[in-house]
Amino acid sequence: MTASIIDGKAFAAGLRARIADHAAAFEQAAGRKAGLAVVLVGEDPASQVYVRSKGKATLECGMNSFEHKLPADADEATLLALVEQLNADPAVDGILVQLPLPAHLDEQKVIATINPDKDVDGFHVTNAGRLAVGLPGFVPCTPLGCLMLLKDQLGNLSGLDAVVIGRSNIVGKPMAQLLLAESCTVTIAHSRTKNLEDVVRRADIVVAAVGRPEMVKGSWIKPGATVIDVGINRLPPAEGESKGRLVGDVDYAQTLEVAGAVTPVPGGVGPMTIAVLLRNALVAAHRNAGVALADGAL
Numbered sequence: 380m381t382a383s384i385i386d387g388k389a390f391a392a393g394l395r396a397r398i399a400d401h402a403a404a405f406e407q408a409a410g411r412k413a414g415l416a417v418v419l420v421g422e423d424p425a426s427q428v429y430v431r432s433k434g435k436a437t438l439e440c441g442m443n444s445f446e447h448k449l450p451a452d453a454d455e456a457t458l459l460a461l462v463e464q465l466n467a468d469p470a471v472d473g474i475l476v477q478l479p480l481p482a483h484l485d486e487q488k489v490i491a492t493i494n495p496d497k498d499v500d501g502f503h504v505t506n507a508g509r510l511a512v513g514l515p516g517f518v519p520c521t522p523l524g525c526l527m528l529l530k531d532q533l534g535n536l537s538g539l540d541a542v543v544i545g546r547s548n549i550v551g552k553p554m555a556q557l558l559l560a561e562s563c564t565v566t567i568a569h570s571r572t573k574n575l576e577d578v579v580r581r582a583d584i585v586v587a588a589v590g591r592p593e594m595v596k597g598s599w600i601k602p603g604a605t606v607i608d609v610g611i612n613r614l615p616p617a618e619g620e621s622k623g624r625l626v627g628d629v630d631y632a633q634t635l636e637v638a639g640a641v642t643p644v645p646g647g648v649g650p651m652t653i654a655v656l657l658r659n660a661l662v663a664a665h666r667n668a669g670v671a672l673a674d675g676a677l
């Protein structure tokens with residue numbers, strides 16, 4: 380069997396085009412553009428790239444982008460004061476603080492300071508709680524992007540066995556909640572899970588989010604299963620290469636031989652993260668401005 384390749388880049392481009400249409404309609408209705416503020420602390424190279432991409436994508440969708448950069452040694456009070464200022468700014472519909480933060484800053488405290496109704500990352504405990512009990516709120520971008528790809532690939536997920544490998548607050552836990560809400564039978568596996576291979580082999584859906592390069596082997600995958608690879612790991616450069624290759628948490632070549640469908644790295648889940656962020660920001664703008672957005676429009 381050769382698996383279908385789930386093209387996250389193409390799906391994200393389609394979503395971004397729909398967001399741009401709705402952003403134009405929002406501007407007409409509200410008399411202003413939707414606005415997304417992104418805060419970057421420090422000079423982590425990957426974070427700089429992601430923040431630049433977010434700003435560019437926001438502008439391309441016809442929304443305002445507000446970028447705030449603080450030095451790596453910025454103190455907590457300065458960062459919290461900036462978040463409070465953005466909470467109070469009516470031009471800002473969504474606020475995102477790029478993670479990871481420098482080690483001296485308390486991520487949970489910073490996230491807790493963001494107004495939950497502007498928390499387009501869906502990391503605030505209020506939004507985590509809303510997701511857990513099935514109330515409307517903001518859902519973290521990466522897992523929501525994975526769910527969109529899964530529904531596009533499989534249609535109705537009800538009754539399917541799903542394994543989420545990884546239990547982070549940002550991906551693993553919300554992913555499991557989303558799959559449960561779709562009536563999947565969900566297992567969350569992690570570093571202490573016994574017989575991980577057997578657990579994975581039972582699953583119709585595998586979501587790998589562990590941050591370990593090519594850990595999930597093709598022999599672990601049930602034939603025909605759908606595999607979503609959230610990992611983005613850079614291998615050490617091979618001889619003659621200036622940069623190492625990007626790989627996921629799944630052994631892609633082996634998985635292609637067994638699975639029904641699989642996301643590549645790059646070009647799978649990664650592009651969905653930014654597209655869903657724009658979607659969440661536009662949803663926030665509609666809610667903040669009291670402008671209706673049809674259910675399921677985005």
Ligand SMILES: Nc1nc2c(c(=O)[nH]1)N[C@@H](CN(C=O)c1ccc(C(=O)N[C@@H](CCC(=O)O)C(=O)O)cc1)CN2
Nearest residue numbers: 429475476477478479500520645646647648649650652
């Ligand atoms: N506040 C947040 N911080 C972080 C988040 C987040 O959702 N909110 N997620 C990640 C980083 N991230 C966005 O911020 C992100 C990661 C990867 C991609 C992406 O498109 N990856 C490409 C490959 C990129 C490359 O060449 O290196 C792909 O997979 O095709 C987008 C966004 C951590 N921090």
